[in-house]
Amino acid sequence: MAHGELRGVVALDGPSGTGKSSVARRLAAGLGARYLDTGAMYRAVTLAVLRAGVDPADTDRATEVARAAGVVQGTGPDRSTTHLDGEDVGAEIRGPEVTLAVSAVSAVPEVRALVVAQQQRIIADALDEVGGIVVEGRDIGTVVAPDAPLKVYITADAEARARRRAKQDAASGRQVDLGATLADVQRRDAHDSSRAVSPLRAAADAVVLDTTDLDLPGVLAALLELVSDRGLLAQPSGRVRG
Numbered sequence: 001m002a003h004g005e006l007r008g009v010v011a012l013d014g015p016s017g018t019g020k021s022s023v024a025r026r027l028a029a030g031l032g033a034r035y036l037d038t039g040a041m042y043r044a045v046t047l048a049v050l051r052a053g054v055d056p057a058d059t060d061r062a063t064e065v066a067r068a069a070g071v072v073q074g075t076g077p078d079r080s081t082t083h084l085d086g087e088d089v090g091a092e093i094r095g096p097e098v099t100l101a102v103s104a105v106s107a108v109p110e111v112r113a114l115v116v117a118q119q120q121r122i123i124a125d126a127l128d129e130v131g132g133i134v135v136e137g138r139d140i141g142t143v144v145a146p147d148a149p150l151k152v153y154i155t156a157d158a159e160a161r162a163r164r165r166a167k168q169d170a171a172s173g174r175q176v177d178l179g180a181t182l183a184d185v186q187r188r189d190a191h192d193s194s195r196a197v198s199p200l201r202a203a204a205d206a207v208v209l210d211t212t213d214l215d216l217p218g219v220l221a222a223l224l225e226l227v228s229d230r231g232l233l234a235q236p237s238g239r240v241r242g
């Protein structure tokens, strides 16, 4: 694909199963940029909370665990890694226990403050090092990177998203029940959209992209056009990229 290097931050927000991770990763890889999966960081903190035997509803203790947790999120688009206290937890954070608890943990304001600060440091480092980063999550355009020169809010019907997620879980060898997957998608949509702090919503200046009837290459093409139209592509600099 690609035709230049990304300059600046592309913020991709939206609910579960809209294709954020898939397209963010491909976009970053094609444009010589870094990629940040912010949901993975909330999932890693959630795993730490569960491992500590702390009830996610106990916000003080959950915050203590979050403060002590050594979460390291890699930003390589080809292999985005998540470590918790030195252990690779990339697979475990996608499991049902974490998925069930992550909305509650990520609704705790003090937890969000810690994680957002870390995300902003990662973004600043990426801009220094390679000049561009694609960041995906729920509050990137509204809170984490409000000055991003391109914000896209990706949507799709809940049924389409549940079908995609079920297919993905089946491919990873997990037991799949489409009804349960749809219920989980709807439960997290409701929880993430209604929380008091940084609820899931489109930034006022975001472009809304409905992917219900688009395949992945179609979504990617739409994003590339937006990046190009915003003037965020530079000619390859030839500098060494980390």
Ligand SMILES: Nc1ncnc2c1ncn2[C@@H]1O[C@H](COP(=O)(O)OP(=O)(O)O)[C@@H](O)[C@H]1O
Binding pocket: 014, 015, 016, 017, 018, 019, 020, 021, 022, 023, 164, 165, 167, 168, 211, 214, 215, 216, 219
């Ligand atoms: N437009 C699309 N068409 C078909 N499948 C898609 C589309 N977008 C995403 N998928 C698939 O849906 C699943 C969830 O996508 P993912 O990128 O993880 O979504 P998100 O990060 O928004 O939760 C993946 O298996 C992905 O390949």
Ligand SMILES: Nc1ccn([C@H]2C[C@H](O)[C@@H](COP(=O)(O)OP(=O)(O)O)O2)c(=O)n1
Binding pocket: 015, 016, 017, 021, 038, 039, 040, 042, 043, 102, 103, 106, 107, 136, 137, 138, 139, 140, 188, 192
């Ligand atoms: N920037 C973000 C990213 C994720 N979250 C929360 C809300 C989500 O339900 C969980 C998990 O996010 P993740 O992107 O991994 O979830 P899905 O891949 O869409 O299932 O984290 C958040 O509150 N803010």
